[in-house]
Amino acid sequence: MQMLVTGGAGFIGSNFVHAVVRDRPGVRVTVLDSLTYAGSRRSLSTINDSIDFVEGDIADADLVDSLVAHADAVVHFAAESHNDNSLADPSPFLQTNIIGTYTLLQAVREHDVRYHHVSTDEVYGDLELNDPTRFTEHTPYNPSSPYSATKAASDMLVRAWVRSFGVRATLSNCSNNYGPYQHIEKFIPRQITNILTGVRPKLYGVGKNVRDWIHVEDHNAAVWRILESGEIGRTYLIGADGELDNLSVVRMILELMDKDPEDFDHVADRAGHDLRYAIDSSALRNELGWQPRYNDFRSGLRATIDWYRENQTWWENIKGAVELRYHVQGA
Numbered sequence: 001m002q003m004l005v006t007g008g009a010g011f012i013g014s015n016f017v018h019a020v021v022r023d024r025p026g027v028r029v030t031v032l033d034s035l036t037y038a039g040s041r042r043s044l045s046t047i048n049d050s051i052d053f054v055e056g057d058i059a060d061a062d063l064v065d066s067l068v069a070h071a072d073a074v075v076h077f078a079a080e081s082h083n084d085n086s087l088a089d090p091s092p093f094l095q096t097n098i099i100g101t102y103t104l105l106q107a108v109r110e111h112d113v114r115y116h117h118v119s120t121d122e123v124y125g126d127l128e129l130n131d132p133t134r135f136t137e138h139t140p141y142n143p144s145s146p147y148s149a150t151k152a153a154s155d156m157l158v159r160a161w162v163r164s165f166g167v168r169a170t171l172s173n174c175s176n177n178y179g180p181y182q183h184i185e186k187f188i189p190r191q192i193t194n195i196l197t198g199v200r201p202k203l204y205g206v207g208k209n210v211r212d213w214i215h216v217e218d219h220n221a222a223v224w225r226i227l228e229s230g231e232i233g234r235t236y237l238i239g240a241d242g243e244l245d246n247l248s249v250v251r252m253i254l255e256l257m258d259k260d261p262e263d264f265d266h267v268a269d270r271a272g273h274d275l276r277y278a279i280d281s282s283a284l285r286n287e288l289g290w291q292p293r294y295n296d297f298r299s300g301l302r303a304t305i306d307w308y309r310e311n312q313t314w315w316e317n318i319k320g321a322v323e324l325r326y327h328v329q330g331a
């Protein structure tokens with residue numbers, strides 16, 4: 001089986017490719033990735049000989065068409081993925097997340113190739129802290145940021161291509177991932193690498209915002225399950241019941257790294273900052289039999305801290321630039 005994985009040099013995509021190489025010997029993966037600031041060949045260096053890598057843009061219609069023509073399935077991870085960046089400059093988000101997805105959809109339509117679309121729970125907007133309900137497949141779309149608005153737009157394109165053109169697609173909307181190979185601009189790796197470089201962790205606002213954490217391996221296992229057994233046209237929500245507020249996460253990181261749990265800074269809050277995400281993944285669990293395996297966030301976080309400690313060369317050359325960018329934003 002030939003599988004085209006877009007964004008395979010990014011955080012979730014590279015973990016997915018590692019898992020396919022490890023667990024699915026009958027699958028040959030081609031990664032299509034334009035290696036933006038967020039993508040790194042080094043995330044795939046240990047499996048270079050087991051995959052094909054194409055450096056290119058998902059919005060390049062000729063390139064995409066030629067790759068999709070030889071694929072049995074496409075798993076689409078590539079995106080501009082960081083909310084803060086989308087506030088500073090939305091334009092690459094529209095180009096990659098919307099036009100890029102459109103380009104892939106036209107190709108899978110042309111060649112009748114199975115397509116899985118990886119998306120986010122942020123398309124549903126946010127919840128109040130005391131809201132007893134969680135997001136389900138039936139929650140209305142209500143995105144807050146330029147990032148989530150472009151992801152919502154891409155989801156809508158997929159649904160339209162299923163209905164209008166019979167494209168064989170499934171969609172998944174997942175909550176916040178953590179684990180190895182996550183870019184150090186993101187919350188958890190930013191704080192870990194701050195501590196490792198002698199900088200105090202930075203918490204937006206008072207830190208009451210809640211994220212529903214899931215280990216990246218659990219997300220990717222769910223994506224695989226949907227690819228194998230998901231119903232065409234369906235959206236599946238992926239989440240592992242991992243709700244925690246940011247203040248608790250910062251304190252846990254500090255404690256696991258043998259620091260004073262109060263040794264962090266409050267910095268400027270994010271504009272339009274979503275308050276709370278929470279996923280009800282019972283459809284995925286009941287219908288497709290998926291279960292998260294990383295149920296202990298604390299030990300998953302400890303392993304993630306160890307990974308950043310042991311893989312300093314993966315991130316240290318970009319740390320200064322990432323922090324400078326935040327510094328300019330007052331964050």
Ligand code: NAD
Binds near residue numbers: 009035096
């Ligand atoms: P990431 O930013 O770490 O990686 C994105 C990858 O896409 C990078 O390798 C980048 O080089 C590549 N890319 C960007 N633009 C491209 C283009 N035009 N053409 C080809 N490649 C391009 O992102 P991530 O956190 O791994 O997220 C992957 C997907 O999962 C995204 O679609 C995101 O919306 C979704 N998602 C992420 C999370 C999360 O917590 N990180 C949660 C739910 C859903």
Ligand code: TDX
Binds near residue numbers: 120122177188
């Ligand atoms: O330094 C920080 N301090 C801080 O308090 C950073 C970088 C973030 N935060 C807060 C903002 C959020 O409430 O931590 C929380 C998590 O922030 P991010 O890591 O930027 O993630 P989030 O905005 O929640 O979006 C993530 O999950 C959904 C991914 O980046 C998206 O791609 C995914 O769709």
